Amino acid sequence: MSKEELLMKMGKAIIEGNKDEAEALAKEAVEKKIDLNEVIEKGYVPGIQKVGDLWEKGEYFLPELITGAECMKTAMDVLKPELEKAQITTKSQGKVVIGTVEGDIHDIGKNLVASMLSANGFEVFDLGADVKLESFIEKAEEEQVDLICLSALLTTTMLGQRKVIELLREKNMSGQFKILVGGAPVNQKWAKDIGADGYAENAMVAVKVAKSSLKNK
Numbered sequence: 001m002s003k004e005e006l007l008m009k010m011g012k013a014i015i016e017g018n019k020d021e022a023e024a025l026a027k028e029a030v031e032k033k034i035d036l037n038e039v040i041e042k043g044y045v046p047g048i049q050k051v052g053d054l055w056e057k058g059e060y061f062l063p064e065l066i067t068g069a070e071c072m073k074t075a076m077d078v079l080k081p082e083l084e085k086a087q088i089t090t091k092s093q094g095k096v097v098i099g100t101v102e103g104d105i106h107d108i109g110k111n112l113v114a115s116m117l118s119a120n121g122f123e124v125f126d127l128g129a130d131v132k133l134e135s136f137i138e139k140a141e142e143e144q145v146d147l148i149c150l151s152a153l154l155t156t157t158m159l160g161q162r163k164v165i166e167l168l169r170e171k172n173m174s175g176q177f178k179i180l181v182g183g184a185p186v187n188q189k190w191a192k193d194i195g196a197d198g199y200a201e202n203a204m205v206a207v208k209v210a211k212s213s214l215k216n217k
Contacts, residue, residue, distance in 0.1 A: 006029060006034070010029075010039065012047065013047065013071060014047025015054075017064060019074050022074050027078055029043070036082060047072070066115070069119045093214070094123070095145035095146050096125065096145060098150075100129040101131060101152050101160030102130060102131060102157070103154075104152055104154050109153070110129070111126075114126045116206065117207060120211075127139060133167060134167065147180055147210055150179065151181075152182075153185070165179055165194055178198070179197050180196065180198045182206060197213050
């Protein structure tokens with residue numbers, strides 16, 4: 001199989017949600033000593049981007065979106081140790097701290113956003129659910145991230161999103177990180193009112209908003 005055929009099959013495996021194939025092709029690329037950055041950027045990334053396009057067109061639904069992200073993760077789990085061994089740096093879209101704010105244990109939507117950000121080249125630090133507000137800032141400082149993503153699924157806990165932004169102001173850290181918010185009760189008006197840099201209604205929009213916000217950083 002030629003390199004071009006291999007790259008094409010990688011994208012197809014992601015689009016079709018074939019996890020075993022995505023993993024096997026990654027292993028084959030390692031064995032054949034193909035440039036791993038090329039494998040990611042020309043093989044797997046076009047596949048996950050196509051999954052996102054199909055989701056937006058309404059041709060794919062949540063299960064296909066989740067499966068595509070899982071296939072991407074499976075392939076990257078094979079490639080990352082090899083990249084580290086060879087000390088190859090992959091092109092990162094940026095670093096992200098994400099979590100569901102304090103008092104809120106809902107994490108399905110947040111998990112999907114984290115998976116899709118990771119699948120699209122972001123380095124993601126997922127703090128989980130019911131995260132203390134100070135922890136977002138502490139982790140963001142520790143890892144020198146670009147974005148803090150705050151999820152809230154309850155009208156009572158969405159106030160935590162505003163509090164994180166207020167805490168950053170109190171610490172004279174406004175503008176140090178881009179702040180993205182999301183969750184069922186959240187909307188664009190709320191994001192604007194609290195001074196967030198962006199709002200995303202679903203995982204694919206979150207990827208676009210994250211990329212867009214960092215272009216303007």
